[in-house]
Amino acid sequence: MRVLNKKVLFGLYDDEEILKSAITKIQHEDAEIMEVFTPFPVHGLEHVLGFNESRIHIAGFAYGLFGTCTAFGFMSWVFTQDWPIIFGGKPYFSAPSFIPITFEFTVLMAAVGMVITFYLICGLGPGVTNPYLHPRITDDKFCVAFDVTDSSSEEVNALSDLLARTNAEEIQTKEI
């Protein structure tokens, strides 16, 4: 288990719409949200939280391009330089018949590359155990968490007050 040595104050909400309006109110009060956890992808949440669009597709394009060049380049090298053989009277460099493998390899590289990138940037992977706040977060609760490691007890009280006012059903503190 990864230990972050952090003290976290979090509130659990019952519904994604309540969560979204709560986040908006919290942001109005300039409280810094550490993380928001939801049991499923909530649409519109990324706008409320002001996330930038994920750039994973750019990485995917780069991996795909690598696949295209590798596959086409390799087949061309094999059949024109390394071991030229005539198949069925066709020229050594028979580009049209390289297309299917080039396409497949492009898709393979893009998909594998993107998935690996996804897990790396999210810090997820086989054997990873992240600290978790509440077992219902992956079930039906929507969670807003604040980092209160260096906060005074008044600040913590103000934040939990804020959570209560935005209709959080449950408010807890936890060390992770």
Next chain:
Amino acid sequence: MSGVVSNVRPPLVTGSKTYHQITEDICSPTEQLPGKGWVMLLLGALGLLGFGAISVFFTVWYGIGTWYLNRTVAWGWDITNFVWWVGIGHAGTLISAILLLFRQKWRTGVNRAAEAMTIFAVICAAFFPGIHMGRIWMAFFVFPYPNTRGPLWVNFNSPLLWDVFAISTYFTVSLLFWYTGLVPDFATIRDRAKGFRKKVYNFLSFGWTGSAKHWQRWESLALILAGLATPLVLSVHTIVSFDFATSVIPGWHTTIFPPYFVAGAVFSGFAMVQTLMIITRKVLNLEDYITIEHIESMNKVIVLTGSIVGVAYLTELFIAWYSGYIYEQFAFYNRALGPYWWAYATMMTCNVITPQFFWSRKLRRSIVVTFVLSLIVNVGMWFERFVIIVTSLHRDFLPSSWSYYSPSWVEVGDYLFTFGVFGVAYLVFIRVAPVVAIAEIKSILKTSGDQYVGPKIAEVTGANYAEGHHDEEHEDHHHEATAVNVETKASVEEFKKEFEYKETTDAVEEDNSKDESTDNEDSTEEDNNKEE
């Protein structure tokens, strides 16, 4: 409130589910001991696997001389089974990728199981070219790797090698897509589990937390993977059809093959999904998530693709005649009226005639009819591949070597082996993993749950719900509606509240103006400040 009740879309999640109930319903099969039915099915699958294993042992030990392939019919049951399994695999990717791009919400109920089916089907498919090589331990020779033979490379101009790349890419991408979808759902099971199970699911869930940023990336990844998988799924069966179409065998050498194979693959794949889902929803009590609407949607795909396949069969016949090429004409005459006429007739009946029953709404919505027809389609599509392969080969250019091919017990056993592999894998899958994508079902609940759309809420709110749409079930819905009246009213109130919330949020986003509720909050806040 008229905006709440959809007059077009029927509900896709019935039973007025809450988020927690969805978790309970879908996770509980993985948390209980399996029932008798499951054990019986597993024993059956293990039986097939056992008998099949003997056949596979014979094939590998004595070589493919144990099959009744001959000089004329060099491809028989093996390649028939290969194409059949690959075709079945196509429905999973179609549901998960193409329907994701088309924003079809009904896909969420069936995509998980269909993708699992894809993966297991592709494993079964890959087995056949593997053992057909004779020396399966040399199977890695098909990949281009630096070797001590020169290095002598594989033939990149050959459709058979394209197939190696297509199938292995397809398998890898499907697996990644499926598993990335499973990770959040494994986390849901992990957080409910204790002891050893918790450790196992913790490993499987890759440490998933449900962070908003992770979800955003996850959705972005799913969309791009869907975009990549869409051309991929079309390319795979196109390339499988190239195995035939690029040859010069009459009956194979046709340009119609790629679209015709793809349509056939989707057709047989959906039939297999129906066969499996109808059993699965019953055994695991998932009728609220895999509803008649899902079954009807898939039947629509079946009737469409079945008709495309039918048109392709007729086009082939027409073109054979129209080409004026006597060998082509003979191949098709022999296919329809030669010694294998019975296979051709089975194919025509099962693939072209019987699926047309699905034009009737009543039959499309009947579970028994769907189940029987899905089995018929599976049989028909197997015969399609058999007809294409064997009837085109068995009377070749040299009449002295014409032959008649029927399989040996070893070939039949090899086919049963893949049923065993598929059955065991699928049965284990439904016990250890959530069969319905939990997170995705939750994300469509507010737009497709029956407490938000459809006849039930229409009853309460007095809205007009698609008149005559549910005629044959109208009576039932009346009963249901009165039974859950109180409950539904509560959810309508909730929904109204949420609706207001949403409007509030939007307003704040746009111009920071505050409505009543926000003002109230602010005033209490001021009070607090005063107190302090």
